[in-house]
Each structure stands twice: as C-alpha cells, then as structure tokens.
Amino acid sequence: MESTFTKWALGIWTALVIVFLFVPIAIIVVYAFNPSHIQTWPLPGLSTRWFPAAWHNREIRHALWLSVKAALLATGISVTLGTAAAFAVHRFKFFGREAVSFIVVLPIALPGVLTGIALNSFFGFWHIGLSYWTIVIGHATFCIVIVYNNVIARLRRISGSLREASMDLGADTFVTFRRITLPMLSTALISGALLAFALSLDEVIVTTFTAGAQNTLPLWIFGAIRLGQRLPEVNVVVTVVMLATLIPVILAYRLMNRAPADTGK
Amino acid sequence: MQRTASAADFNAAQRFFRRASSLLWRRPRVAATVLLAPPMLWFVLIYLAALGILFLSAFWTVDDFTGEIVHQWTLINFETLATSETYRAIAGRTLGIAALVTLTDIVLAFPCAYFMARIAGPRLRATLFVVMLLPIWLSYVARVYAWRLILAHDGVLNWTLHQLGLPAADIGYTNTAMWLVFSYIWLPFMITPIYAAIERVPGSLFEASADLGAKGLRTFVKVTLPLVVPGIIAGSIFTFSLTMGDYITPILIGGPGSSFIGNVVYSNVGIANDIPFAAAFATIPAVVMVAYLFAARRLGAFEMM
Amino acid sequence: MKATRSQITSAVAGGMAAVLLTLGVAASAAPVKANYPDKIGKGEGQLNLVAWEGYAQDEWVKPFEKQTGCMVHRKYAGSSDEMVALMRQGGGGEYDLVSASGDASLRLIYGGDVQPVDVKLIPAWQDFLPQLKSPPNNTVNGLHYGVSYEWGPNVLLYNTNKVTPKPTSWDAIYSDAYKGQVTVPDNPIQIADAALYLKAHKPELGIKDPYELTRKQLAAAVDLLQKQRPLIKKYWAQASDEIELFKNGDAVVGAAWPYMTNALQKDGVSVADTIPAEGATGWSDTWMLSAHAKHPNCAYKWMQYVSTPKVQAEQAIYFGETPANKEACSAMDKIEKGACHKFHLDAPSSYFDQIYFWKTPRTQCADGQRNCTSYRDWQRAWQRVKG
Numbered sequence: 001m002e003s004t005f006t007k008w009a010l011g012i013w014t015a016l017v018i019v020f021l022f023v024p025i026a027i028i029v030v031y032a033f034n035p036s037h038i039q040t041w042p043l044p045g046l047s048t049r050w051f052p053a054a055w056h057n058r059e060i061r062h063a064l065w066l067s068v069k070a071a072l073l074a075t076g077i078s079v080t081l082g083t084a085a086a087f088a089v090h091r092f093k094f095f096g097r098e099a100v101s102f103i104v105v106l107p108i109a110l111p112g113v114l115t116g117i118a119l120n121s122f123f124g125f126w127h128i129g130l131s132y133w134t135i136v137i138g139h140a141t142f143c144i145v146i147v148y149n150n151v152i153a154r155l156r157r158i159s160g161s162l163r164e165a166s167m168d169l170g171a172d173t174f175v176t177f178r179r180i181t182l183p184m185l186s187t188a189l190i191s192g193a194l195l196a197f198a199l200s201l202d203e204v205i206v207t208t209f210t211a212g213a214q215n216t217l218p219l220w221i222f223g224a225i226r227l228g229q230r231l232p233e234v235n236v237v238v239t240v241v242m243l244a245t246l247i248p249v250i251l252a253y254r255l256m257n258r259a260p261a262d263t264g265k
Numbered sequence: 266m267q268r269t270a271s272a273a274d275f276n277a278a279q280r281f282f283r284r285a286s287s288l289l290w291r292r293p294r295v296a297a298t299v300l301l302a303p304p305m306l307w308f309v310l311i312y313l314a315a316l317g318i319l320f321l322s323a324f325w326t327v328d329d330f331t332g333e334i335v336h337q338w339t340l341i342n343f344e345t346l347a348t349s350e351t352y353r354a355i356a357g358r359t360l361g362i363a364a365l366v367t368l369t370d371i372v373l374a375f376p377c378a379y380f381m382a383r384i385a386g387p388r389l390r391a392t393l394f395v396v397m398l399l400p401i402w403l404s405y406v407a408r409v410y411a412w413r414l415i416l417a418h419d420g421v422l423n424w425t426l427h428q429l430g431l432p433a434a435d436i437g438y439t440n441t442a443m444w445l446v447f448s449y450i451w452l453p454f455m456i457t458p459i460y461a462a463i464e465r466v467p468g469s470l471f472e473a474s475a476d477l478g479a480k481g482l483r484t485f486v487k488v489t490l491p492l493v494v495p496g497i498i499a500g501s502i503f504t505f506s507l508t509m510g511d512y513i514t515p516i517l518i519g520g521p522g523s524s525f526i527g528n529v530v531y532s533n534v535g536i537a538n539d540i541p542f543a544a545a546f547a548t549i550p551a552v553v554m555v556a557y558l559f560a561a562r563r564l565g566a567f568e569m570m
Numbered sequence: 571m572k573a574t575r576s577q578i579t580s581a582v583a584g585g586m587a588a589v590l591l592t593l594g595v596a597a598s599a600a601p602v603k604a605n606y607p608d609k610i611g612k613g614e615g616q617l618n619l620v621a622w623e624g625y626a627q628d629e630w631v632k633p634f635e636k637q638t639g640c641m642v643h644r645k646y647a648g649s650s651d652e653m654v655a656l657m658r659q660g661g662g663g664e665y666d667l668v669s670a671s672g673d674a675s676l677r678l679i680y681g682g683d684v685q686p687v688d689v690k691l692i693p694a695w696q697d698f699l700p701q702l703k704s705p706p707n708n709t710v711n712g713l714h715y716g717v718s719y720e721w722g723p724n725v726l727l728y729n730t731n732k733v734t735p736k737p738t739s740w741d742a743i744y745s746d747a748y749k750g751q752v753t754v755p756d757n758p759i760q761i762a763d764a765a766l767y768l769k770a771h772k773p774e775l776g777i778k779d780p781y782e783l784t785r786k787q788l789a790a791a792v793d794l795l796q797k798q799r800p801l802i803k804k805y806w807a808q809a810s811d812e813i814e815l816f817k818n819g820d821a822v823v824g825a826a827w828p829y830m831t832n833a834l835q836k837d838g839v840s841v842a843d844t845i846p847a848e849g850a851t852g853w854s855d856t857w858m859l860s861a862h863a864k865h866p867n868c869a870y871k872w873m874q875y876v877s878t879p880k881v882q883a884e885q886a887i888y889f890g891e892t893p894a895n896k897e898a899c900s901a902m903d904k905i906e907k908g909a910c911h912k913f914h915l916d917a918p919s920s921y922f923d924q925i926y927f928w929k930t931p932r933t934q935c936a937d938g939q940r941n942c943t944s945y946r947d948w949q950r951a952w953q954r955v956k957g
Contacts, residue, residue, distance in 0.1 A: 002384065010380040014393070017377050020449065021400050024411035027421060028403075031414070038817060038837050039414055041421045081304035088300035092293050100301070101567060102558065103308050109502055109558055111510020111550045113527040114319075115312075117534050117543055121322055122315035124540075127661045141312050144304065172283055173296075198402045205510065209534065213618045213643060213664040222406045222513065226808045227623060227646055238407040245402045250395050327946075333681060351954045417818040435750075437820060438804045521802040522957040529953065534655070539946075 025242070032235035039231055050232040051240075057230075060237055063220035070132060070216060071200035074139035078196045079189060081140070082147030090155040101152075107142035112205035115142065120209035130212025138210040139203060143196035150192030151185060158184050194252035198245060217241070316551075323544035334540065342545035352529070356549055359526045362444055363508040367501045369448040370455040374500065375493075378459035383471075394460075401453050409517050412446045413437070416518075438520030446518050447508045454507065455500035458566075462496025463489070498566035502557065509550045526550055601679050602861045604713055606688040610870045613640045617868040620645050620656045620668040622855070623809045624829050624889045630881045637875075640868035648808040649757045650674035650928065651949075657683050663862030666869040669719060671853040672707035673759055673781075673928035677945075679708075679715045684858040686713040691870055694877035694895055701922055702894040707929060708856040716858035717873050720882070722891030722913075723850040723925050724763065725843040727826035727834075729816060740767045740846045742823050744794065749801050753815050753824035756805035758945070758952035759928055762851050763825060764791040764798075766926060770848040780851065780926055782935045788943045788951060795955040805956055809833075816841060828890025852925035886913050 002010075031039065035047035054060055082104075089100050107115055119138050123130060158181070171179065204218040211219055221237065224230045323342055326335050346352045381393050400408065415421045416437040423433045436442050470488055512527030519525075526546055533543035561567065617640045619626055626644040635641055645665065647653045650673045657668050662683055670678055678684045689695045695703065695717055702718035709715070728737055733748065743752050744767065754760055765780035768790055777787050803821050806812040812830050815821035817839055831843040857873050859866070875881060882893035883901035892914050893902075899916060902909040910916055935942040943951075 007380075007384050010376050010384060013376040014380045017373055017452070018396060020373075021397070021452065024408050024415065024449070025400060025403060027411045027414055028407055039814075040419065040817070041414070041424050081307055084300045085304040088297050091300075092297040094294075094297050094301075100305070102562065103313070104304070105558070105567065107312060109506055110554050111506055111527065111547075113510045113512055113530050114316075114547045114551055115510075117530060117540065117547060118312075118315040118319040120534060121319050121540050121544070122311070124661060125318050129661060129663060130659060137311060141307070144307070202402065202405055204406055204513065208531075212659055213645060218404060218406055221404055223646070225406060225410045225517070226648075227810050234407060234410075238404045242403045246399070249399065249402050254391070345950070349950075349954075351957060354957060413814075417814075418820040419818045516807060520804045521799050524953070524957060532651075539949075 028235050029239050029242075032232065032239045034232050034235070037230075037232050050236045054233040054236040054240075057233060059215065059220060060217075060233065063215040063217045064237075066132065066135075066214055067201055067217040070135045070139060071197045073136045074143050074200045075193050075197045077136070077140040078143035078147050079193050082144040082192070082196075083151050083185075083189065085144070086148050086151035086155060090152055104145050104148050108145050116206040116209035119206065123210070130210060130214075132214070134210045134212070135207060135214075135216065138206045139200040142203075142206065143200055146196045146199060147189070147192040150188045150195070154185055154188035191252040194248050198249065201245075319540075319544045320548065322541050323548060325541040327539045327541055342542045345542070346545060346549075352546065355524050355529060356526060356546075358440070358524075359509055359550070360553065362440065362447065362525075363505045365444055366447040366451065366508045367455075367504045369444070370452050370504045371459075371497055371501070373448065373452055374455040374459050375497075378456050378463055378496075379489075381456075382460050382463035383468075397456050398453050405450065406513060406517075408450060409446055409514050412442070412449070413517055416442050416445075438518070438523075440519070440523055442518050442520075443514055443523060446514055447511070450514070451504040451507050454503035455497075458496040458499035458503075459493060460496075462493045462499075466492045495565040495568065498561045498564050499568075502561055502566065505557065506550075506554055509553070600682055601710055601713075601715075602682050602685040604686040604688075606686070607691070607866065607870070610691055610874075611867045613638045613868045613871060614865040615639055615868070616641050616643065617667070617865050617872055618643045618645070618665045619872075620647055620653050620665045622647065622669050622671075622889075625669050625855075625885065627884075627888055629888070630876075630884050634872065634875050638868065638871045640865070640871060642872075646808075649755070650759065651757075654678060654681075654683070657860060661862070662860055663864055666860055666863040666865045667872060668858050668860070669855050670716070670858050671855050671928050672705075673930045673945075675707045675715070675856050675858060676710075677930055678858055679710055683861055684715050685861045685863075687716055687859050687870075687873065689714050689717065692717055692874050692877055694874070694879070694897075697879075697897040698877075698894045699896055699919075699922070701919065702854070705854065707854060707927070708858065716856040717877055718894040719855040719857055719876065720885055720889065720891045720893055721852065721854040721922075721925075721927070722828060722889075723845055723852040725826055725828055725831070725850065726846050727812070727816070727824050727830055727841060727843045729822040730840045730842050732822040736842070737823070737844065738847055740848050742846075743801070743825060744798055746801055748823050750803055751820070751822040752798070752801045753803055753806050753812050753821040754798070755825060756807045756956065758948040759851075760825070761788070761791050761795065761948050761951060761955075762926065762928070762931075764794045766851060767848055768794060779936065781929050781931045782942045783931065784935075784941055785943060788947065792951045792955060799955060799957065829888075832888070832890050850925060852927050854927045883909075886915070 030043065032050065033046045033048065034043050035045045035049065085100060085104060088094075089097055115138070119134070119141075123134055128134065202218055203216075204222055207216055207219060208222075215223065217237070221234050224234045322334070324338050324340065326337065326339050326341055327333065328335055377393075377397065381390050381397075385393060413420075417423075418433075418435070418437055420437065426433055436445075466489060470492075471484060509525075510527055512525055512531040515523045515525045515528050526549060530543040530547050533539040533546070619642060621644055623646040625646075626642060631642050631644070645656060647656060650671050653668050653670055654674050654677050657665055657678060658681070659665075668674075668678070668684075670684075675684075698718060702721070704712075704714065705718060708718065726737060726740060726742060728742065730736075732751075733742065740763070742748065743754060754763075761783075762780040765777050765783055765787065768775055768787075769777040769780060772790065775787050775790055777783065783791065804811065804815060806815065806824070809827065809830055812821070812824060812826055813833050815824070816830070816834055817837065826843060828843060831841055834841045857876065859869050859873075863869050876885070877895060879893075879895055879898040879901040882895045882898040883905055885891070886893045886898065886902060887905055887909055890913065896915065899910040902913065902915065906912075914921055931943060931945045931948055933940050933942055933944045
C-alpha cells in the first residue's frame, strides 16, 4: 500500500493540477468585470456594465439560440443512432461487428480539421448550401460515439439474465425493453445525452466548416476574440454559460457514478 | 363508434407489435439489421462518403487564376508536399508537439488519476471527478484566449513575476506557449481514461503484491503500470488527435513558425480555396491516426474510452 | 490598355472554359451575364455581408436597418483570400455582398461568383471620382461588377515612445533594430510590399510593378521576407491582432492600415503612422453582388446607402481611408474639421496614382509575356516564409 509520503505527494500534485486547470478560467471570470474594454493587467477596477450590454446584443442571442437548437437536434439524433448501434453490437454477433465500433469512433479520433473539410467538400460536391442542417449533421456525426460508448459500457454491466427472466415470464421484446432494459439504461442515456449536448454546444473546429454565414455561439466567441472589440462581452457570455452548464454537468457525472454497477461484477 | 374504431386500432397495433416482437426474437438477423441500418447508413452515406470524396479530391487540382477545382487526375499535390521543406517542417512540428503534449499530459494526469482512484474517499473522489472534468464544458476558444492574456508581454504572468522580483518570461507567441496551452486544454481527456483503468485494477492485486514483499515502486512498475497502459493509450488517442487536428490554438497563441497541418488545411480551404491541396495534406494525420487506432484497439484501449 | 487587358483575361477565361467543357466537366468559371432588375423591390428583411473589419459598424448599419428593414449579418474577413473563399462557400449564395479589394475582385468576376450591378439604380455613383467609376478591377467589358467604395494606402505603424526618431523607410521592419517586436500581415500579398522595398533598394532586379514578379524577382522578395522572419513577433491575421500586440507591448513597429492607428490612438496608446519614402501598396475596394444573392433588393439598398456622401464620410473617418464619392468632402468636414484634407479626398489625382493598389498576380505580365509568377506561387511562397 502507499506510504503516507506518497499519499501526500500525490495529493499535492493533484491540488496543483487543479490550480493549473482553473487559473485561466478565473482570469475569464475576472475580466468579465473589467470596466474598460482594453484588456490590461491588473484591472483598473470592477464593473458589471458588460452584463446588460451582452444581454442586449442581438448577435449573441442569435448565436446562442442557433447553438441550442443545433445541440438539441444533434443530441436527439445521436441518442437514437448511438443507442441502436450499441444494442446491435452488444446483442448480436455478425460479420463486421468489430468494424462498427471502429467506424463509430472515427469522427472523434480523426483530427477535427479533417472531419471539417471532409464534410465541407461533401456538401460542396452535392451543392448542398451550408445551413442549420449541415451544422446538425456535423455535430451528430461526432456525438453518436459519446452516446454509443456510454450505452455499450452500461449494457456490458447489466446482466442478460434479468432480460431473459422477463422474456420467460411472457413479456415480449418491446415490453422487456420498456420495463427492464430502459430503466437500467436511463442514467447512461441521460448522461450520454448531456455530454453530447455539451460537446455540440462548444464545438468550433468542425462547425467552422459547416456553418456558412451563420454564427453558433462558439463561432461568435472566436470571431469576437479575433476582432477584439467585444472582448468584455465575450468574457461575460463565457462566464454566464459556464454557470448555466455547471448544473447539468454535475448532474450528469452524478448519474454516471450512481450506476447499477453491482449487477455486473 | 369512434371508441370501437380506436380499440380495434389498438388491438391491431398490439398484434403488430407482438408479431414484430416474436419475429425479432426468432430472427436475430432481422433485429440486428433494423438496429444497425440507420446508424451505419448515416456513417456510410455521410461521413465515409465525405472522407472518400475528400481523398479523391486530393488527386485533383485548382485553376491558378479563378480558383475553381479542375477534375483531372494528378499527383501534383503530393509532389509539392514531398519535395517542399516547408511542409515537411510543418508536419514534423505538428506530430512532434502532439507527441510532446501527450507525454506531458500523461505525466500530469497519472498521479491525479491514481490519487482519485486509490487514495481519495468516495465523496472526495466524486468531487474531484467533477472538478477535473468541468473545464471541458467551458468555452474552448475562451480558455485558449485566456492564456493569451496570461502570456502576453504585459500580461498576468509577467506581472506576477515582476511582483516576485523575477525576470520577465518572454514565451508569448512561441511554440513553447503552444505546447503549454495544448497540454492545458486536453489534460482532462487524459485523466478520465487513466482513472477508469486504475479503478479496474482490483485492490487485492496491490495488496497481494505488497504481501509478497514488492516495494512501492516495483508494485507500480510490475503490477499497476501494465494494467493501466490501455487507459493511457485511450487518453493519448484524444490528446494526440485533438492536438494534431487543431488550428485555433496556433492562430491565437502561436507566433512566426507555428503553423500546424491544421492551419495549412484551414487556410487552403477557408482562404486559398485549394481543397485538393488541403485534402492531400490532411491525409497525413488521417493515416497516422488510423494506424494509431488499429494499434490502440489491439491493446484494448477502446474499452477505456 | 484597359481594353486589351480585359480582352486578354476574358480570352483566357473563355479558352479555359472551352477546355473544361470539352473534357465533359461542368465548370462555371466565366463572368456572369447581366440580369438587371427593373427597379429595386421590397427588401427581403435580411442581408449577409462579407466585409473588411470596420466596414459594417453599428454607426451606419443601425440606421440602415431601421430605414430598410434589412437586418444586416456581417462576417469580417482578414484577407482577400478569405473573402473569395467565403463568397464561394457552399456553392455561393451564403453571402449577398462583399467589400472586395482589387486583388480579389477579378478573381470573383472570372470565377463567376459575382454579377453585374446596374449603376443606374445607384444615383450617387454619378458623383464618384472619375478613376473609380469604371476601374479595371471591377468593370469588365463595360459591365460594372459592383460599385467602388473606399481606398487608401498601407502604412507603417509605430509606437512613438519606443521608435525614435520617426521612421522614414520600410527599413524599420526589415532591419534588426526592433528584433522580436515587428508585426506584418499574414497575407501572401505582403510579398508585394517586399517587392516595393526591393524596387527602391535593389534596382538591379528590375522590378517595375510589385505585383508582376518573375521567378527571380519573387525569389529575391521571399529571401528578404525569410530574413525578416526572425524579427517578427507575430504575423497578424486580423486587424485586432495587431491592435492587441501594440497594446500589450509585444510589438512596436509593423505594417498596418490607418484603421489600427485610429483604434490605438482612441484607446490612448501612443502610436503614429507614416507612408515611408519607398511608397506604399494600398487598396481600392468594391461592394460586389454575389451571383447567387438571396437578398438582392436589400443588397441594392445597401449599395445605394453606402454610396451616399454621409456614409462614405463616416466610413472614411472611422477607418482612415478615402471615399470614392467626391461629394463626401463636406460631410467629412462636418464630422471632423479638416477631415476631407486629412484623408486626401481633395488631393490631386497624382496622389491616387502613386499608390500601388492591390491586384491579383498572374502568370501573364503587362508586356504580354507569360513569365510572371501566379498568385498560387505567391501563396506557396508565403507559406515558405512564415514556416
């Protein structure tokens, strides 16, 4: 077992890593209260004047709404398709089964810029104009794997015997699915969906190539950072979105940890 | 009247479902197809088709003046890449920094993951889990930008050093800055899989090894490390690939001589409109990653993702 | 001269289209024919712009929205290349208008990406400077592919506290006096700036036009730029990059637009700009209408609106450039006393003629020989420079 010294050393290391992770985030939050739009350190004072400014900014509202709409649909698609693929791979043995898990992982394992230009030239090839739908297609493609991974991990943990018992008692496939499998899967589905939603909401590398003239929130942030005129509003938006995501993210992780893990072991 | 109709409908529907159910039960092949067809069609018709078209277009070229794509087979793009010092240097830089970032993140993440999995109590562990992964959900672009504010000539870092009476660090807009920021951004992606791998190692294994007299370090090298390797590889897929495919950090953080493959690809698509050349260059990270994935799956890393 | 050049280019484009067609490949690489509306109809409620940073500011966009009901969505681009790419994105039609400079406009015209504009529908066009009514960069075979907007020189920007005495030569960004504190645009057209410098300092190279370089001349310019690279803090991709570099003390001298000088001075940074002895490159911009514009009525309303003296004056003073509409002079003076003179709208045409306006480098030199380097050569060379 680990010595006390090792325990302390590891603990301190962990604490330092947390500091490393959160210093830049603290900087963003602090700059949201910058009274001037010039980003100098230290701050000349504190002010909340950028909060109403950001709230009244039409571009930010548009971008936020587009992001939420795209993330909702992309999440819906990836939950449906990801769950179906996970079930097929887990339940059945078929030729090319191994290939499925490989293909599903590809969109997040291959560099984002590749997925981006591939989709971009694909849409160009078929003369499909870039729109809300192309954003959704791009996002769903790499979100499927999130749900897939979550569901298949849970399916491996759930024992098959419960399902078989249900079938033996006369319940058909659909009833068994609704009464037995779905409840056991629900937390994995919810956490997978939340993760997919969050991933879609913040994606920028692929979205650049699929969004066309529209701005999603991360694209707006990227543009605003590069143009430099609305930096305090960027910090405000990031801070507010951060607080808003905090709750679902914490919820997602709690659900993931409180899984029916005991049944599997 | 209406009621009977809907009751009949209901019965019909129920009968349909029953029939479908028993069909699916007796014919696993049908069930597998029904489940598998939609996701696979999605991937084949959209994603793989897109990759295929991209790969094909690497063998086309672009008209010099109007910038329209000329659909004629040629190897000119690959020739340019192979013979140009510049593109070799860019590919080398991209792969080199991606590898360095991966190593850095392994070193940073391993002790944390170990602490979370083996030392922290359940409550602390859950908290640490959320805390470590929280940054992923905050705007990636904004976090990269925060580093620009930290590393600038008159930024937070130099201000702090000045307060401490230390000389100024001049790392803003350099490759060092990029290494630092990449390691920062992708660190959480390394912590989770390593944590998952350590958590799977049964505690009894550690104890057995200790009982047999193995010292801490030997236990670590002989027992823990080999079992954790799949987790490390799973994490490295993320850190390596995410670094390799990025173009935003080089734009925001890099200086002269900081171009990545992603930047050349981005500027050829988004700026020069030379998709064939971009496609040709993008085959390098694609080939590297596919090879990496095959190796990773053999080592069992997919289970950890 | 004007006629011969456009004849040559259309012949080239025509020949190319023919070759592609015989190969059985669909290609749209030819200028789009005129298809004028009889009058400007009701606005479509929306307008998508690709513009230079600072070209669609709220000061004049908000009144336009109120007046026409066309909600403006703007995308600021950092270079001409980016503009061309944006106008072609998704097969065109994403954006209605682009404020293209001379090095993008012909590419857009011959790429079939923009369509002719009926200048009769834009009354203020009558008051434009004579050189900008039908300039070769937006008028081909007598068709106007857009209306000229504003123009100006690229300047040398410097921090007045750190750079003394006042620089008079582009030497400031090529010699190692300010090593590690220099910033220049991340843009292949920057090669022309180097060529302009060599034109003055190495006459033996025989550079006449900085946009028409033989292989040898291009190599010399690239060599100069590669020597410059160790001096560079960062190649700026957007105007704001440079503004931030100057604000944070990372850069003290660089190639810039007057826009940066204005923005920095407004924020209290002590900077100034100058046109050095070697002369300067510059831009002459055109609002061009996409061949696939989804909101043509709003687009025409915008072109009408931005051609009026008031908007031209606001734009000029905000960005630090010169309007195409000569009637803007009094409007400029009304906003800022002496602005008309300060921004050269009352200058003789010799001022206009001394700026080397951006244009797309092509293999065909002005003397008809085909030994010049193309823009693609420049793009590749630029990648070599920045590494």
